[in-house]
Amino acid sequence: MGTNLTDFPTLKQESSVPPYQQIELLLLEAISSGQLKGGDRLPAERELALHFGVSRMTLRHALVRLENRGLVAKVIGRSGGTFVQGPKIACDLSRIAGFTEQLKNNGLRPGARVLAAVEQPADDELAKTLEIAPNTGCYRIDRLRLADEKPVAIEQSWFPAERFPGLIEHDLRGSLYLILEETYGERPTRALETLESVRLSRAQAELLGLRGAQPGLQIERIAYSLGGRVVEYARDIFRGDRTKVTLWSGLDSNL
Helix, strand or coil: CCCCHHHCCCCCCCCCCCHHHHHHHHHHHHHHHCCCCCCCECCCHHHHHHHHCCCHHHHHHHHHHHHHCCCEEEECCCCCEEEECCCCEEEECCCCCCHHHHHHHCCCCEEEEEEEEEEEECCHHHHHHHCCCCCCEEEEEEEEEEECCEEEEEEEEEEECCCCCCHHHCCCCCCHHHHHHHHHCCCCCEEEEEEEEEECCHHHHHHCCCCCCCEEEEEEEEEECCCCCEEEEEEEEEECCCEEEECCCCCCCCC
């Protein structure tokens, strides 16, 4: 962990603030100041309760409130415990940027594990989205995206195979948009994106390092090239506890 128990203040006995809320605020301050960092494991509940002079039930109340805010997570098992969560990843939808670039902008080291990379015929709905004829070949690339080697998102993307021949033969662990630009001379310049809160399946939660039913954020995207042709159709599912969306907007001068 990032600090010793002796570094934590004790509770104010005469305060009108309930003990569980004082503990929540003290741990929140430690996380906000960097005293506790993402990945740090908190001391055992028994030790924390003893330090703060409260019952374990009171301590758990504070920890649950922090967990509901996405600041800590409880891990079960031999190497389990309560861990401080890393900083949230800001997805800026005001500009077209691949996930690799988004992570770098957040000061995180991007990575990817390829789950599948196949060529398949496009069904009617997918063909319509990609603006190709039905049963025309397309590439589907599924990847688990990593931030500082920890899973944060599941990507599933489709590309027209005729326009990007041999795409899945490239090293797909880096930026796909960079491959499109450097190899095929095309890069998305605008996109239609929709956001939706989803409930992760058990398989999705396991891939993302979560236990049980958890909320996720799905971003569905149709990306277009400078010439207006569809470059990619994608569904990205992010960990709900690690993601926030930012969007710049302007005011209409006539308002």
